[in-house]
Amino acid sequence: MTAATTVQLGEVASLSRDVVPPESVNQDTLYVGLENIESGGGIAGVGTVGASGVTSGKFVFDERHVLYGKLRPYLAKIALPNFCGVCSTDILPVLPGANLDRRYLAYFLRVPANVDLATSRSSGANLPRLSPKELMNFSIPLPPLEEQRRIADVLDRVDALRAKRASVGHNSRLLLQSVFVQMFGSPSEIPDRWPLRPFDHLVSEFRYGTSIKSGEIGYPTLRIPNIVAGSVDVDDLKLVDVSLAELGRLRLVDGDLLFVRTNGNPDYVGRCAVFDSADMSRQGVFGADVIYASYLIRARVNSDLVHPVYVREYLNGPIGRSSMRERSKTSAGQYNVNTAGLGSIPIPVPPLDRQQRFVESVTGVERTWGVQRRALGELDALFASLQHRAFRGEL
Incomplete structure (x- = not known):
């Protein structure tokens, strides 16, 4: 990695914090609540402003932003939306500047050490929140933009492998549910x-x-x-x-x-x-x-x-x-x-003997998933190592 200078995040990114009142937002606009961002970056279960019953002001975001969950930052709710919409004010839309790659920024914020740092700088005992000022004070290594993109590409590839392995677990769950329906009936x-x-x-x-x-x-x-x-x-x-x-x-x-x-x-x-x-x-x-x-x-x-x-x-x-x-x-x-x-x-x-036959029929599926889960663990360890090295200039 090319030698990188270290800057404060606020020098190379900004926060989009203009609050939009609910009455001025189209009811078909997509709304992202904190519950829609998964730990690690997934976005799931997004609905519209109308369907979500939005009644308070929200932040506007688009495909250029990184969405950062400031409430309970230890959950690492940091996502890259591929759509535009509005979000809860417990989510900070971070807009990277011209010299900062969006994927590079997201991976940097998800590094476990930075998640821990955000947690340590939060305030509030029961509902800890990271202030926008504290977030923008984070120090971030800033190699040339081409190098940032190379790092993000490497991490993307390993992350994609992790997702592929994880999908085996999802498919195993679907298979078990199929066997369940065969033995006990549909919902x-x-x-x-x-x-x-x-x-x-x-x-x-x-x-x-x-x-x-x-x-x-x-x-x-x-x-x-x-x-x-x-x-x-x-x-x-x-x-x-x-x-x-x-x-x-x-x-x-x-x-x-x-x-x-x-x-x-x-x-x-x-x-x-x-x-x-x-x-x-x-x-x-x-x-x-x-x-x-x-x-x-x-x-x-x-x-x-x-x-x-x-x-x-x-x-x-x-x-x-x-x-x-x-x-x-x-x-x-x-x-x-x-x-x-x-x-x-x-x-x-159902009768206990029928339950037991079901358990016996799914044992093989679970053993297969166990092997895949251990392989996923190895990929997770590789990804964590690459993350650590990437932002220390060793990748």
Whole structure:
């Protein structure tokens, strides 16, 4: 990489912060809320101003901007829109100047060290926000524009490989749902084919996780990022030191269901995975007591009535997702579900032997996805290394 000067972001980019009143915006204009930007840069579920019920002033953006989520910056909601529209004022539209490549800027802002820096410079205990001034004070290496584009091209290629690997997981989920429909019926058929019982009638215990911060020692602790595509992923596993009494309450056992209870994207709230110690071992976590953090809810099901894998697939399917969204509440751009909401979801209960046959039929699919998931982890590590090197002048 050609030697780069370091400048403040405000010297090479500007913020588009002119607030547009709702009555002056066409109802068909696309609206991006904080919940529509995924951690890592995806944009999903975008609607129009009219459909979203916009009632307050918004920022205008177009295809030239980087959209930066200033609320809870640790979520790394940093996106590159390929359309124009208006966005929540909790999103800062950053307009790169003539000497700054938009993709290069987005990758720079997503570097974990810069996400951590933004978090450290935020204010507000419960709803931390990064001020526009602090963002524009960030120091950014500025090689020639051609070099910026070369770096962005390299990162784009690895990112595309990561997306391709991740799509295998998505397709695996679709296959599992197809098998589910074959064995238990379509969404319209299920309620009439099997008796319905509230989820809390099938669970021996709901329990929230620990709120103790992670450190250098302690027990492996699962968090929101570890619940991926219906499975537990041990990438970026943290350690939390808890008392023996707390360990007894939070220790995970095979078959425990773990639910994400809060997220900026309503489609992610309530997503769940089944804890499996054998799968943990395959991922390199051997024989350790594993616990979970406070933004997860554990449900320990009654195995005489339901199999946890069956429950997971039902709740990750269309009826389960719809039931979860109905019970989610929103506050400051975050959606939340609690144990009362989870417990009230009606679950169809087919005979246990049929559930077991379903579980046996999906085992091979999950093993294949496990192999792909480990390959994705290697790509993620490569991408993180390239990110780190790119902005240190070593790529």
